[in-house]
Amino acid sequence: MSQEQAYAIELSHIDKKFGAVHANRDISLQVPKGTIHGIIGENGAGKSTLMSIIYGFYKADKGSMMIDGKPFLPSSSQDAIASGVGMVHQHFMLVETFTVLENVVLGAEDGWKLNESLASAKLKLEELATSYGLEVPVDAIVGELPVGLQQRVEILKALYRGAKILILDEPTGVLTPQEADHLFKILDKLRAQGTTIMIITHKLREVLAVTDNVSVMRQGAMVGHVATKDTSQEHLAEMMVGRKVLLKVDRGQAAPKQSLIEVKDLCYVDSSGVERVKKMSFSVRSGEIVGIAGVSGNGQSELLSLLGGIIKPTSGEIVLNNNTISAANPSDPQLVRAMGVGHIPEDRHKMGLINKFEAQEAYIMGYHQLPMYNKGLLQDKKAINQSCQTNMDKWDVRPADPTLKTANFSGGNQQKLVIAREMEQDPDVLLVGQPTRGVDIGAIEYIHQQVISSRDAGKAVLLVSVELDEIMNLADRIIVLFDGAVVGEVNSDDANEQILGLMMANIMPEHLKKGAKPQGEQS
Amino acid sequence: MFETLILMLDATIRVATPLIFASLAGMFCERSGIVNIALEGKLLAAAFAGAAVAYVTGSAWLGCIAGVLVAVCMSLLHGFATITHRGDQVVSGMAINILAVGLTVTLGRHWFKQGGQTPALSGDARFAPIHLPGADALQDVPVIGLLYSELISGHSLLEYVAFAAVPIAWYILFKTRFGLRLRAVGESPSAVDTAGISVAKMRYSAVIICGILVGLGGVYLSVGQTAQFIPNMSAGKGYMALAALIFGKWKPWTAMGACLLFGFLDSMAIRLQGVSIGEFQIPVQAIEAVPYVLTVFLLAGFIGKAVAPKAIGVPYSKERE
Numbered sequence: 001m002s003q004e005q006a007y008a009i010e011l012s013h014i015d016k017k018f019g020a021v022h023a024n025r026d027i028s029l030q031v032p033k034g035t036i037h038g039i040i041g042e043n044g045a046g047k048s049t050l051m052s053i054i055y056g057f058y059k060a061d062k063g064s065m066m067i068d069g070k071p072f073l074p075s076s077s078q079d080a081i082a083s084g085v086g087m088v089h090q091h092f093m094l095v096e097t098f099t100v101l102e103n104v105v106l107g108a109e110d111g112w113k114l115n116e117s118l119a120s121a122k123l124k125l126e127e128l129a130t131s132y133g134l135e136v137p138v139d140a141i142v143g144e145l146p147v148g149l150q151q152r153v154e155i156l157k158a159l160y161r162g163a164k165i166l167i168l169d170e171p172t173g174v175l176t177p178q179e180a181d182h183l184f185k186i187l188d189k190l191r192a193q194g195t196t197i198m199i200i201t202h203k204l205r206e207v208l209a210v211t212d213n214v215s216v217m218r219q220g221a222m223v224g225h226v227a228t229k230d231t232s233q234e235h236l237a238e239m240m241v242g243r244k245v246l247l248k249v250d251r252g253q254a255a256p257k258q259s260l261i262e263v264k265d266l267c268y269v270d271s272s273g274v275e276r277v278k279k280m281s282f283s284v285r286s287g288e289i290v291g292i293a294g295v296s297g298n299g300q301s302e303l304l305s306l307l308g309g310i311i312k313p314t315s316g317e318i319v320l321n322n323n324t325i326s327a328a329n330p331s332d333p334q335l336v337r338a339m340g341v342g343h344i345p346e347d348r349h350k351m352g353l354i355n356k357f358e359a360q361e362a363y364i365m366g367y368h369q370l371p372m373y374n375k376g377l378l379q380d381k382k383a384i385n386q387s388c389q390t391n392m393d394k395w396d397v398r399p400a401d402p403t404l405k406t407a408n409f410s411g412g413n414q415q416k417l418v419i420a421r422e423m424e425q426d427p428d429v430l431l432v433g434q435p436t437r438g439v440d441i442g443a444i445e446y447i448h449q450q451v452i453s454s455r456d457a458g459k460a461v462l463l464v465s466v467e468l469d470e471i472m473n474l475a476d477r478i479i480v481l482f483d484g485a486v487v488g489e490v491n492s493d494d495a496n497e498q499i500l501g502l503m504m505a506n507i508m509p510e511h512l513k514k515g516a517k518p519q520g521e522q523s
Numbered sequence: 524m525f526e527t528l529i530l531m532l533d534a535t536i537r538v539a540t541p542l543i544f545a546s547l548a549g550m551f552c553e554r555s556g557i558v559n560i561a562l563e564g565k566l567l568a569a570a571f572a573g574a575a576v577a578y579v580t581g582s583a584w585l586g587c588i589a590g591v592l593v594a595v596c597m598s599l600l601h602g603f604a605t606i607t608h609r610g611d612q613v614v615s616g617m618a619i620n621i622l623a624v625g626l627t628v629t630l631g632r633h634w635f636k637q638g639g640q641t642p643a644l645s646g647d648a649r650f651a652p653i654h655l656p657g658a659d660a661l662q663d664v665p666v667i668g669l670l671y672s673e674l675i676s677g678h679s680l681l682e683y684v685a686f687a688a689v690p691i692a693w694y695i696l697f698k699t700r701f702g703l704r705l706r707a708v709g710e711s712p713s714a715v716d717t718a719g720i721s722v723a724k725m726r727y728s729a730v731i732i733c734g735i736l737v738g739l740g741g742v743y744l745s746v747g748q749t750a751q752f753i754p755n756m757s758a759g760k761g762y763m764a765l766a767a768l769i770f771g772k773w774k775p776w777t778a779m780g781a782c783l784l785f786g787f788l789d790s791m792a793i794r795l796q797g798v799s800i801g802e803f804q805i806p807v808q809a810i811e812a813v814p815y816v817l818t819v820f821l822l823a824g825f826i827g828k829a830v831a832p833k834a835i836g837v838p839y840s841k842e843r844e
Contacts, residue, residue: 055717057841076719076721077716077718077719078720080719081718081719087717089713089717093711093713093714093716093717094714095706096710096833097706097833103714105703106703106704106714106715106718106720107704107715107719109700111700112701113698113700114698114699114700114702114703115698117700157718
């Protein structure tokens, strides 16, 4: 192999620090031309930083890069674009109020007159669309398109600028399995036409499905490169974490008893008049985990808020542990907690914790009025500290320092702190939202075990997650939501990616429809 | 009756002119994602600089240049605080407003010794009304004559500039590359940054344009309208312009419409002074309050959903949380 020509991009000894954080340590990487290269690693492993360096967003402190054998030193994204690097960010870099065309043209206009740029871009986009199967409605407003199409716009943006190297950061995070498959087909086509693709992801299955080679990062350093055909999920996970990891937690048969969550014809209309939750009905029994699946934004957040007493139902009712909540008899988070409900919110940064608080303060939030934390009118600091200390040890929150600011814990440990807080009060009902979002593989394993053991202790667990793997691993029954309504329910033994993917797109497979398979229905 | 209406409309234009300048200025600034409550202070500072220089040099043009320069400098200060140093945009704007109120009076007292006012401007130190061709000839033609000679002709240069600035601003904002990037930077600065365009450069250009426009508005207040500087003469016009901008949903034509509406309410209030209903004389203060009260009502209830540029008020930083 003639080395100079064969690599689309070559990094040597890239080093980058942000203050005290050593984000990238001495990273070297070679990506052969016309291949799909996966970069995997846990949160904070430095993948995104590395890609941002290639894209000219950050500047490396040390090291050098080559593109097609030529030295490459981008000092801005503009330089990277000019050298043929395109990037699709995890959070799309789109102007939502603009049309597709305007988004594509932004920053790559032909001249100062907008109409001329738009007209010529339209022609070029049509060409690109036909040659790569990337059809998009060019005059639609981007914010009104589904995420799968928005992502296509991002890819088109890169190709429009002549990208020969395409970097995708967590591209499937927001997609249904079918949309993800479609994306992979597009990537195949791009590869066939000579584009080099780098994918950053934490989804091991996808890495195996789509890449040619994989590089694994851990704590800012490159720990290994392997050819995809020579590796496995377990092997990659071990490289990422540095020890053996159980990807699938063992889960015994559920032994459900009486129903603790009853949702009947629940509706919720938000303040702008949009119906977010439409006539939902289901139940969750003691000793089982019911998973709520769906592409994010299909009513899951509202459902959790309704159950948690944060918003009040427009109609219908919720029976939590024999307490009825309805429009006429609304509740609040304090009351809901008093009913024996623990709520691990979806977004720990917005709802679960206050980043600037100390761990022990965050640890009592929502339970701060309990007698055990108070002495007369004053808080009992000592009791709080002790309780927090005890439970940090018990729930493996590291570092176990109750006075450390919440923001200084890793995502996994923040989440463990929230879980500790909610579970320690021994609730009968547990509402769990996205328990492992932004959490390392090692901590995921632990959190999953905790969720299952609380089920085995007889709690009714409602699990909302956008990660299908998580739902299938944990839930006993799976309810799929689409556009605020229940599409259907499957037993997790009958469920697979394909079926759930279809349901997430509001298509109920024939053989699972009510009546066709009675043992799958329990409500 | 018709003549009264024409006179009221004529007054409307005079009142609306500084509002139009200021709200277009605010539009460029806010479309780029920078909140600008400093319009008020910049109007005042430009009015003072304009009147002072016009008086000293005897030239309205030099006054105009001085006023614009001062407003641009203040805009740059706002930009330096909020773009370069990512300061809070409202705090910075408020600081500029306070600075302008104090500084204009202090300097005015020291320089002109008239309690903060500048001496009255006359002759070349003012912008003379421009009589359009044929205005005199048409004067006696019914309807059209009055309309043309009173309403369309006979305004000072800056009034025409203000109305001409509206379509120009529209064209720049919606039909040029610069406009596309400006609107993008106010909606999603990270999209602009990753497209290889400098967010800071775009925002600085926006605050400079803002300075020029609001400077013209300030100069109009003193050199054009009143013929002298009076302490605090901006009297909330900057805030009114901001309200018009929101009322007009950050678009030039509708913002102009809102400015004209405010101007019309104001001139109506002047007309209504001394009018009594039966025995009851309407107090002047009540009438003067009408435009402001209406503004509150209009903003509160009648404009529907005004969607601000999404990134407004948020300093842009590349670093992730």
